[in-house]
Amino acid sequence: MEGPGPGSQCRNHNHGPHPLGFGRLGACAHENKDLVKAREALPLIADSSNCDIVKATQYGIFERCKELVEAGYDVRQPDKENVSLLHWAAINNRLDLVKFYISKGAVVDQLGGDLNSTPLHWAIRQGHLPMVILLLQYGADPTLIDGEGFSGIHLAVLFQHMPIIAYLISKGQSVNMTDLNGQTPLMLSAHKVLGPEPTGFLLKFNPSLSVVDKVHQNTPLHWAVAAGNVNAVDKLLEAGSSLDIRNVKGETPLDMALQNKNQLIIHMLKAEAKMRANTKFRLWRWLQKCQNIITLAETGCLDFRTFCTSCLIRKPLRSLHCHVCNSCVARYDQHCLWTGRCIGFGNHHYYIFFLLFLSILCDWIIYDSFNYWSIHCTTTFREDGLWTYLNQIVACSPWVLYIFMLAAFHFSWSTFLLFNQLFQIAFLGLTSHERSSLLKQSRHTKQPFSLRRTPYNLGFTQNLADFFRCGCFGLVKPCAVDWTTQYTMVFHPAKEKVLRSV
Numbered sequence: 001m002e003g004p005g006p007g008s009q010c011r012n013h014n015h016g017p018h019p020l021g022f023g024r025l026g027a028c029a030h031e032n033k034d035l036v037k038a039r040e041a042l043p044l045i046a047d048s049s050n051c052d053i054v055k056a057t058q059y060g061i062f063e064r065c066k067e068l069v070e071a072g073y074d075v076r077q078p079d080k081e082n083v084s085l086l087h088w089a090a091i092n093n094r095l096d097l098v099k100f101y102i103s104k105g106a107v108v109d110q111l112g113g114d115l116n117s118t119p120l121h122w123a124i125r126q127g128h129l130p131m132v133i134l135l136l137q138y139g140a141d142p143t144l145i146d147g148e149g150f151s152g153i154h155l156a157v158l159f160q161h162m163p164i165i166a167y168l169i170s171k172g173q174s175v176n177m178t179d180l181n182g183q184t185p186l187m188l189s190a191h192k193v194l195g196p197e198p199t200g201f202l203l204k205f206n207p208s209l210s211v212v213d214k215v216h217q218n219t220p221l222h223w224a225v226a227a228g229n230v231n232a233v234d235k236l237l238e239a240g241s242s243l244d245i246r247n248v249k250g251e252t253p254l255d256m257a258l259q260n261k262n263q264l265i266i267h268m269l270k271a272e273a274k275m276r277a278n279t280k281f282r283l284w285r286w287l288q289k290c291q292n293i294i295t296l297a298e299t300g301c302l303d304f305r306t307f308c309t310s311c312l313i314r315k316p317l318r319s320l321h322c323h324v325c326n327s328c329v330a331r332y333d334q335h336c337l338w339t340g341r342c343i344g345f346g347n348h349h350y351y352i353f354f355l356l357f358l359s360i361l362c363d364w365i366i367y368d369s370f371n372y373w374s375i376h377c378t379t380t381f382r383e384d385g386l387w388t389y390l391n392q393i394v395a396c397s398p399w400v401l402y403i404f405m406l407a408a409f410h411f412s413w414s415t416f417l418l419f420n421q422l423f424q425i426a427f428l429g430l431t432s433h434e435r436s437s438l439l440k441q442s443r444h445t446k447q448p449f450s451l452r453r454t455p456y457n458l459g460f461t462q463n464l465a466d467f468f469r470c471g472c473f474g475l476v477k478p479c480a481v482d483w484t485t486q487y488t489m490v491f492h493p494a495k496e497k498v499l500r501s502v
């Protein structure tokens, strides 16, 4: 014989421990009074031969039940609590008794108990999968709604009986079945059961994420947000729930989270919205690029010497694709180690100012370091010689020496680069990349070659005016060329051939 009765059944039924949470507590609150009564009702019985049929059913004493039924007991007759024998057999997982009672005329979907439930509802609440299977085989209707408005699958969700959820869905029960309030199992799970399951489990059956309930017109995501169910929010966002649907009050899930002041959920929803916007933007960029390729191809301009295969765009003149920045850079100069960015048309003049001010700063530090030593150290280079002088300034202030050395190091490269850049800009009208490319090419040509004879060299003052985009009292006017959109030469067209090869 199995355990002593439904009380024990209720405590020992085999569907694992329930996590604490209001969902489960909510479910317990729903747990019908019949179950409570069943628990209270059963002291151990010493002599099974005298017990009544309800007790015999609860305890699964098949012979005694058979004896009473054959003696004329009507199996359809409910007890004083309006509970049928089939209910007691179902809640206690008495498979043989269920078969026996049905063979004797018991009604499978008999309503009973305080919640007006069927035996199937009772079996589902208790998580008895074998009993659910048996009752369905006998034609029990899983779509029937109990006194609380829940169908079988809703109860399985509330009580977190995953095997029963899976079985009911596999038997054809709709995963989007609504309860009396129009809530689907997914909404119920997101609202009532804290934690990732059974929300995550239900999502495997492809439920509707955008369906709304009858009363509040909330989506499952709204319900998860309303309950502060972080795990369910996470699962629903991962499954692609819409962030834009508004409920009957016109609120999106984010509006609800802001009202509830749930910072974690607010952060999750905002981060998801940002990520989706980026994805949309990337898709838009991709479509733009496709359109670009079509236009270039159809106008005969799709030349792979001037087409960037990484950015899928037509490269502007003087531009280069930087693989570190993963972008085409207009009038490319270099990828700068010191700034970690590319130097090009947009920021080249700032780079010159950076080098200029860095040189001035380092120069100033060097000058003041010498001043410090001359005031605070009792030695001079002329009187004591180099070795003594160095020893003295190390002993005088190691920190000043350290700063001096740093300044000297940065002064050396920044000054060198500054003069190099100014020379290229003013005298050659070239970028660093163009200069080095032309120098490389010149090694392979036998003809005499001058870096100054390129179409970009417009003379010292014009080069400077163009570069810094400023005139000089009307004497020089900058030539406004936008190198981000310049695809062909606008001046010195005869020299375009030279440029193409740069």
Ligand SMILES: [Zn+2]
Pocket: 308, 309, 310, 311, 312, 320, 321, 322, 326, 327, 328, 329
């Ligand atoms: Zn590119």
Ligand SMILES: [Zn+2]
Pocket: 322, 323, 324, 325, 326, 334, 335, 336, 341, 342
């Ligand atoms: Zn770069």
